[in-house]
Each structure stands twice: as structure tokens, then as C-alpha cells.
Amino acid sequence: MSSRNAVIDRFLTPAHAAADSDIDQWHNESVQQTPGADAWCRLLVQPVCAHSYRARFWAYGPPAVIAAADWLCEQVERDGIEVTARIKPGDVAAALDLAASERHIGILVIDALATAASNLGR
Template sequence: MTDAHAPGWLPRFLAPRHALAECDIIEWHGDGVADTPGADARCRLRVEIDTRGDAPRIRRAVFSVFGPPVAVACADWACEWLGDRTIDAARGLMVEDFEQALALAPGERYAALLVIDALASVLVNLGS
């Protein structure tokens, strides 16, 4: 595959910046998990919340993914996007945001849905 034909999400898969490290011992405020119907992909998101100010904000988010490279790329992008966003803004994250940011092909939408489902789980676990 030449660079001109590489998927838009490939650089993020090759160098994710928000993957959860085993040695990361911070106390996370929210944790959510989702998987695909065939259980061939699983995503876990964890968030750290900043409650100072008018509205709680997601200070930091990290992920772990078992699945294809596009799922890793989607989770990494979402964690970057979530940083310093309000909980309400997080609820508004849509598949179209992933498609635009990562140039997802129609057959790759499931990876964005997987991450959105994990985020919904996080928000439920936060009591939001």
C-alpha cells in the first residue's frame, strides 16, 4: 500500500498517544466497556474528571482496545478529543465526527460506534 492509498487513521494506529499503560495507577473516575456483536473487538475507556468550575470536565481519557487497527485509531482520537471537554459535550460525540477526523470508509464506521458505546458506558458509570 502506497502512502497515497493509506487510510487516514493509519498514523494514529501506528503511534497512539492515549493508550492505557499497565503501570498507570491513577484513580480513574469513570470506566466503560463495549464490544461488537461478534465480540471480535472490545474497547475500554477510562476518564479522569475535573469537578472544579461550573461544569465537570474530562481532564484526561485513555483507552485499551482488542480489535482491528481502525478501532485503536478511533479510540485514540476520541481520547484526544475528550480532553478538557464537558460531560455534555462528550454526550454529543457522533460517528460523523470520527468519519471527518479519520477519513473512515463506510465499512469502518463500526469502530467509531464501538468507541461511542464505550463512552456511553463511561457516562452511565459516572452517574451522568
């Protein structure tokens, strides 16, 4: 499967999309948007135990926004906030093989993660 198919697969069946009920249960969140509000990402992070987290998202924008948010939530749950916080926008773009016109999406989701981590006191 090519990376481009990974964007479509994550867009069609995101594993970390938040449910409406999540908003009342989660307190550490961050919302970031792009200029012109053509895309936004709301990232929710909840500690489970030491160095273990649950992560969910709501997003609006092209399929790559949903795919990037889903991919980043997967990284948070697998590696923790401390490791995932070192991911750069270029890492997001490379992981999903984003087109040059979509590179700003990496910045969008990384900024959402940085604010969510800050809200956790990290």
C-alpha cells in the same frame, strides 16, 4: 496528510493508550465490544477538575478501532464530557475517513464513552 494516514499514525503512536498501571488508579470505565468479539474498546475517564478530564483506552481490533478510541479520548480531554457526549458515530467516521465497512467502529467508541460518562454520573 490524508485522513487515512491519520488512522495509521494514531494506530502506530496513540497518545491516549492506557498503561497497565492505569487500571488500578481509574475507577470510571466502560467496555464495549462488537458482535463476535472481533473488536472491543475499554475507555477510562477520570475527572481532573470541573469540566476537565483525563481519558485513556485499551482496544482490540483493526487499526481503525485504536485510532477511533485515541481520537475520542483526545476530544474528551480537549472539550470535556458534556461536549464530547454529543459526538455521533458519523462524526468519528468522518474525522478518520473510515471506510463503509468500518463505520461500526464509531458506534463502538461512542457507546464506550456513553457508558463511561454514565459511570461518572453525567
